[in-house]
Amino acid sequence: MAELKTQKNNASVVAFLGSIEDDQRKKDCFIVMELMKKITKSEPSMWGPSIVGFGSYHYKYASGREGDWFLCGFSPRKQSLTIYIMSGFSHYNEILGRLGKCKTSKSCLYINKLEQINLPVLEELISSSVEYLSKIK
16 A cells, blocks of 8 residues: 655755745744644654644545644645644534635645634634544544
């Protein structure tokens, strides 16, 4: 079975975030980092060259593929700040309705500007996802 390309590594999260050229995106990332640290009670780690992840959980698919992944994370992509909600969004329609201006895909929340988001609702969304994943054994 092929190994995942994105692996947890020892690169410096602070150095990575410090290298972000857009000052507002950099500020937003540090805010999200502190929020995720508070929720997960975990220190951030780099996953691959551009994802900041917190905590971990073990998954196993029906196909037999299994591995470890972060509970929540984010990446300062060029187009938007991407927040990884690993449980997906199917359980969170009501929360999403209160969140603010964003887009979603399967497990990614795309935010152009953190100021367009209700931060207590973002905290509720991330907390709910982390709690859901923490129950997976």
